[in-house]
Amino acid sequence: MNPSIKQLQAFVAVAQARSLAEAGERVHLSQPALSIAIRKLESTVGGPLFARTSRQLSLTPEGETFLPVASRLLNDWAEAFEDLGELFSKQRGKVTIAALPTLAAGLLPGLVATLRDRYPRINLALHDALGEEVDQMVREGRADMGLTVPPAATDLLSFEPLLEDHYVAVCPVGHPLLEQATVAWAQLADWPFIGISRLSSSRRDIDRTVGQVGQTLDIVCEVSQIATVGRIVASGAGIGVLPALSFRQISSRGLGHRPLVEPTVARRLGVILRRRDPLSAAASAMLELVREAGELERSAG
Template identity: 45%
Template sequence: MYNVSFRQVQIFVCIAQSHTFAQAAEKMCLSQPALSSAIKKMESQLGGVLFSRTTRKVELSPEGRQFLPVAERLISDWQEAFSDLYNLFSLGRGKLSIAAMPSFAAGLLPGILQQFKTEFPNIKLSVTDVVMESVIKDVKAGRAEIGFSFEHEQMEGLQFHPILTDNFIAVLPANHPLCEHQILSWSQIAAYPFVAMNKGSAIRRWIDSFMEMNHLALNIVVEASQLATLGQFVKHDLGVSVVPALCQEQMLSKDLVCLNIHQSGLSKRVGIIRQTNGNLSSVASSFWQWAVNNISYPN
């Protein structure tokens, strides 16, 4: 294997561009003997001459002329590689992968990212909006470095920093009798057909657990796997529902009515998550610290 150093390549290019050893030695801050020795060693390692030397000037040999553009490209690539690395560490450039619940991604996240991009305009962002369970899986698997999610019961291996507490709200069709009220009780909600998330979702599990603790029962008539679908079912008067307040904007866009629940008792913390033991990129680490210091919402 050839043992040619990057320094030798720099010296070769400098001599080729200067045409004399004296000029090249001055540019490289070397003595002429040291410069000449470095090139001779390089030629010895390669097994051929790179320059044709005369008393007046130095000219490239045919092999040297062929190698010069390659050497120039090597130097350029080297400099660009370390410039890119510096930019990554200094947040001059980089890419950040984020997983977020759809309700958060469509609601609060755009404003958060706008603030971050104002301070770090060259960072590229990749956002995946998936259900809460997938947010947690993606962060644990390293497919996303940062996640925005409800605080889940199974957060092993994850660090959670809360940014708000979300109170659940009632969602009704626009023509529903309960729309006459400004605030509802759980008993009033339970008296009507109910549209629920499917049993595999955390939202369904939280609502079921809350109802059981309060000795109430829901008349579930249809289930959905996505909150957007749940909203459509409510819009078509299949029943009423209860969702996190994060979804309020999404539900209002469907012309539904959103009402607070008196002494709701059902609230969950929403926050930012990352791997506990995983090594974050410089970009992700800086975003985490920035988010911890800058993101908070009144309850």
């Protein structure tokens, strides 16, 4: 049988006080109960830990050796529950989020400040990534949650919608398309096009929609970053298509944009979670902040 925490507490108290009466007051045990706890501990470890004389209790050599070990075990026990309490009370913790670049730049900056104000000891790790990588990080447990478009059908991930974005035609200042209030998707085929990576969820939407209207894009350059699309378009090399929310992460200098219509394509954005794994207290707190931010975004829209 393994020693109990009560027996360790009795041993350390008696070893420090060298008196059953004083030790009993420290651990709130009667002297008989204290003596029983010590005897059970000695029986478990296989020998005496105290040398008993008529005047006082003194530690045996084995007891002297065991005292710092027992004290450390009790401290570790207390710290473990203190740490656990801090995690549940959200005084401390870590949250990892994987997010599409548009959401990382458009939704999360304000959340970081709010998280810091409400839970200053919760640390946030943010990874901006393309949609498939966001799904993979959450699925593999490398991220607590993901901010992205709806994932492909899977039993492992759930999707909670937060807001809707839409696509805009992005043109250099002075471009003829900017003379219109809106731009039809079919009109994109008439101009050199700067494309975002084929691995991105936005590119898949763009290719599918252009195909639906029976057109083909004249792609003169393909890049991996949304900000790079903006810079190249601003130089006059072509036009592009970006999510409206992405304008929070790129400079709009030299750029203009118009809503894309015929058809109007909604881009659903939300949070993905692993279905079978509960969130930590810190991650649950972050999820509530994400929901609040989504609500504010919808209200502003």
